[in-house]
Amino acid sequence: MSIPLSLGDFFSSPGAPSPAPPRPSVRPAACAPxxxxxxxxxxxxxxxxxxPNCSWEQLEDRDGRVFAHPHHMLAALPLALVLVALRIVFERFVGLPLGRWLGVRDRVRKPAKPNATLERHFLETGRRPKESQMALLAAQCGLTLRQTQRWFRRRRNQDRPCLSKKFCEASWRFAFYLCTFVGGVSVLYNESWLWTPVMCWENYPNQTLQPKLYWWYLLELSFYISLLITLPFDIKRKDFKEQVAHHFVTIALITFSYSTNLLRIGSLVLLLHDSADYLLEACKMFNYTRFTVVCDALFVIFSFVFFFxxxxxFPTQIIYTTYYESILDRGPFFGYYFFNMLLMMLQVLHVYWFGLILRMLINFLRKGQMAKDIRSDVEESDSSDDGLAPEGLQMKNGMTRQPRAAPADGPRSRAAGRLANGHVPGT
Incomplete structure (x- = not known):
């Protein structure tokens, strides 16, 4: 295999033969190369x-035949930055106007009043204090429990993404996944291995590189690298760790399958994933625009496509052929185990996510409408009371007596201190 040592080698077109590496000099300064x-x-x-019995020399470009080489994929790094810039432009000039036209409106949020004690607890100790901690904080700040609850709700809401940001992110991913799915179908529709996966191993690894397959691979790898770049700015859901693991496994699969000329089976994995992803993003978009009927219908379709x-x-066609049929005429090797390990990691994530989908489907069948995304952190309302402190005390004549703020050394403060020490008043 040729060893790329210059930028010209890194970004050379896969359609041209790979140049031979320069012969290292015998001078001491050439130790690094x-x-x-x-x-x-x-x-x-x-x-x-x-x-076994295969070598990199067999995959060298010759006689007009071009093979996949690892350095081709280095072009994905600058392309990922281009996709990040394209996403910013798309969300600002396409996603945001489209969301406003469809009726997406951000909820007006009341900011939490500046409070150094509560802010320090929020950042250092926890976003959701326990009952005893809430009582102690209320006493320290001279606030009622209800006022302290409301401060934490408003402070948590400040860190939650607004609805328009969610819509813009979903619209960008929908546009990309739809384009890659349509493009993938057009690339593979006339290929024999799309309909018969065992054909992926015909004459492997001596399979030449098709330019359209190269560009599709390069675009997919660039997109997942761009997702890693934008992770600090993207919406973080409850399955954030699983999403990060999925991105890393996907990048490893794309890079490894290209480098070892496993493009045929890798292209099937990409197409299977793209076939459901754009449906999920479309479902999110209609959910944010309050088109509940369309959202419910799309979610049912997405659930079926994801499951199928x-x-x-995926397990009966992809994993089966990589685990059994790939070594019918050859023995196993390290790359065989490594590739199947990555595929099994993907399958574990599939089972985890389908468990979440199944819970939402059960709620849908019970209630007749789609519930909220259980992965998302829902914005809290100022009217919620968290079950801790009532707004006022109900009197016999139906009137409500509002609580008064007590001084830091008053009876309310002493009661709060007992709560903080673990003493709970009897009911």
Whole structure:
């Protein structure tokens, strides 16, 4: 395998033969290139990544035949930055106006009043204090329990993304997933391995690279790298860790499958995932615009497609052919185990996410309408009381007596201190 040592090698077109690497000099100043060459040779050992009796020399470009080479994928790094910039432009000039036209309006939020004691507890100790902590904080600040509850609700709401941001993010992902799904179908529709996965192993690894497959692979890898770049700014849901794990596994799968010429089976994995993702993003968009009927219908369709592609087709077609049929004419090797391990990690994530989908489907069947996304942190209203402190005391004549703020050394403060020490008044 040729060793890329210059930018020209990194970003050379896959349609042109890979240039031979420069021969290292014997001068001491050339130690670094020689170390890089040794590391590269150790990393890409044939016995690790290729089937037995196969070598990298067989995959060198010759006689007009072009093969996949790892350095082709380095072009995904600058392309990922282009996608980040394109996303910013899309959300500002397409997503935001589209959301306003469809009726997406951000909820007016009342900011929490500046309070150093409560802010320090919010940032350092926890966003949701326990009852005893809430009582102690109320006493320290000279507030009622209800006022302290309201401060924490408003402070939590300040950190939650607004509805228009959610819509813009969903619209960008919908546009990308829909384009890649349509593009993937057009790339693979006339290929034999789309309908018969066992054909992925015909004459492997001596399978030439198709330019359209290269560009599709490059776009998919760039997109998932861009998702990692924008992680600090994206909406964080309750399955944030699982999403990050999914991005890393996907990037590893795309890079590894391209480097070892597993493009055929890798393209099937990409197409199966894209077939359900755009439906989920469309469902989110209609949910944010309050088109509940369309949202409910799309969610049912998405649930079926997700179940069929990722819990039926993925294990019975993809994992089956990579685990059994891929080594019918050759023995197992390290790359075989590594690739199947990544696929099994994806399948575990599929089962986890379908569990969440199933819970939402059960709620839908019970209530007749789609419930909120159980992965999302729902904005709290000022009218919610968290079950801690009533707004006022109900009197026999139906009048309500509002509580009065007590001084820090008054009876309310002493009661709050007993609550903080674990003493709970009897009911």
């Amino acid at each position: 020689r170390m890089l060459s040794s590391l590269n040779a150790w990393l890409w050992q044939e016995r690790l990544w290729l089937p 592609t990722r819990l039926i087709l």
